[in-house]
Amino acid sequence: MLYHLLYPLHTTFSVFNVFRYITFRTIYASLTAFFICFLLGPWMIRKLSMMQVGQYIRDDGPKSHFDKAGTPTMGGTLIILSLTAAILLWSDLTNYYVWIVLFVIIGYGTIGFIDDYLMQVKKRSMGLTVRKKLLLQFIVALVTGILVYITPDFSTQVTIPFFKKIQPDFGWGYIIFAAFVIVGASNAVNLTDGLDGLAIGPVIIAAATYMIFAYVSGHIKIAGYLQLNYVAGAGELTIFCGALAGAGLGFLWFNAYPAQIFMGDVGSLSLGAFLGTVAVITKQEILLALVGGLFVIEALSVIFQVGFFKMTSGKRIFRMAPLHHHFELKGWPEPKVIVRFWIIAIALALLAMSTLKLR
Numbered sequence: 167m168l169y170h171l172l173y174p175l176h177t178t179f180s181v182f183n184v185f186r187y188i189t190f191r192t193i194y195a196s197l198t199a200f201f202i203c204f205l206l207g208p209w210m211i212r213k214l215s216m217m218q219v220g221q222y223i224r225d226d227g228p229k230s231h232f233d234k235a236g237t238p239t240m241g242g243t244l245i246i247l248s249l250t251a252a253i254l255l256w257s258d259l260t261n262y263y264v265w266i267v268l269f270v271i272i273g274y275g276t277i278g279f280i281d282d283y284l285m286q287v288k289k290r291s292m293g294l295t296v297r298k299k300l301l302l303q304f305i306v307a308l309v310t311g312i313l314v315y316i317t318p319d320f321s322t323q324v325t326i327p328f329f330k331k332i333q334p335d336f337g338w339g340y341i342i343f344a345a346f347v348i349v350g351a352s353n354a355v356n357l358t359d360g361l362d363g364l365a366i367g368p369v370i371i372a373a374a375t376y377m378i379f380a381y382v383s384g385h386i387k388i389a390g391y392l393q394l395n396y397v398a399g400a401g402e403l404t405i406f407c408g409a410l411a412g413a414g415l416g417f418l419w420f421n422a423y424p425a426q427i428f429m430g431d432v433g434s435l436s437l438g439a440f441l442g443t444v445a446v447i448t449k450q451e452i453l454l455a456l457v458g459g460l461f462v463i464e465a466l467s468v469i470f471q472v473g474f475f476k477m478t479s480g481k482r483i484f485r486m487a488p489l490h491h492h493f494e495l496k497g498w499p500e501p502k503v504i505v506r507f508w509i510i511a512i513a514l515a516l517l518a519m520s521t522l523k524l525r
């Protein structure tokens with residue numbers, strides 16, 4: 167809105183020219199989202215506590231989690247609110263991709279909200295059934311895939327990291343591929359969200375990384391120079407990624423160990439889906455496995471553990487899956503697991519960024 171209200175004034179006051187720049191608007195969107203989250207956080211925590219929206223803790227998990235019972239959850243609503251407000255203020259609302267990403271966040275936020283809400287109503291640690299949750303996730307993801315596919319000039323070729331000459335064209339199959347990227351990312355972030363700040367830290371790191379990729383792929387000259395797919399309009403997602411990083415930092419303030427609030431499925435499902443969608447639009451779909459490598463490691467630990475558990479009728483590879491529980495049960499203090507996992511996430515994001523040159 168600020169962009170639409172203030173930029174036209176640049177013909178009279180040249181200072182408003184600054185609103186034209188994506189970089190300027192990204193910084194302010196990020197600060198706006200941060201401050202909304204930071205300032206509303208205490209109010210939200212009080213409100214959720216008053217409404218008794220507290221976490222139920224499974225009794226088969228690590229014992230160190232038992233005293234987390236009652237921590238207010240559904241803090242993801244605050245992230246979504248601050249992110250949306252920052253986007254409405256600072257981005258170009260005529261941009262089609264901005265609306266696609268908003269649709270994804272609100273769609274997945276609603277699925278997560280229903281899940282969290284049912285958990286509260288049923289007063290136990292399970293909300294929607296896995297099957298229903300997956301079905302809803304696929305419906306929103308397929309609609310998103312179609313919306314992207316029908317965008318004029320959107321390429322259905324898939325970028326393979328480190329190999330610029332190999333770009334398989336998926337044709338209409340791209341819709342299904344995009345849906346898998348979005349659903350996979352959403353669930354991987356959800357599985358990671360099991361220790362204080364463990365999910366939001368790598369989400370901030372991934373958002374900051376895609377902020378660079380969105381800028382580059384939406385800039386015809388830089389994309390050409392780096393021999394990346396140019397996606398007209400994708401530059402506006404730089405602002406979105408910056409706002410997510412800002413909102414994430416604001417949330418981390420309260421979610422840092424020992425957490426005063428959890429994000430809930432409303433947060434984890436929507437943030438994961440956000441990353442998947444941005445990866446699709448910026449044409450860095452497969453690179454997400456590296457940018458969000460920590461989420462992939464956590465998801466793989468569950469796949470292997472559950473597979474092995476079923477095949478061997480009860481034997482385990484890890485002490486407990488997802489992987490963060492394994493290290494907790496080995497005796498690592500929670501903050502140590504969290505910070506070490508963040509370090510891995512940063513290293514993987516740097517590796518992913520090197521593909522800008524190493525191709």
Ligand code: 57M
Pocket residue numbers: 221222223224226227228231234239240356357359360361362363364421425427428429430431434468471472475482484485486487488
């Ligand atoms: C949800 N939810 C957290 C919080 C957060 C297939 C199976 C591996 C699935 C998996 C699962 O259900 N994962 C998804 C994980 C929960 O956090 C809530 O959920 C939201 C995210 N969706 O925002 O609202 C708990 O995590 C802790 N937490 C924090 N700080 C945070 O900032 O400490 C969360 C956020 C919270 C809190 O304790 O209550 C969760 O872990 O439940 N299932 C599992 O993860 C279970 N694993 C399992 O059963 N593994 C088995 C294999 C054979 C399937 C095994 O390895 O033996 C574990 N989860 C728990 N206890 N809680 C096992 C035991």
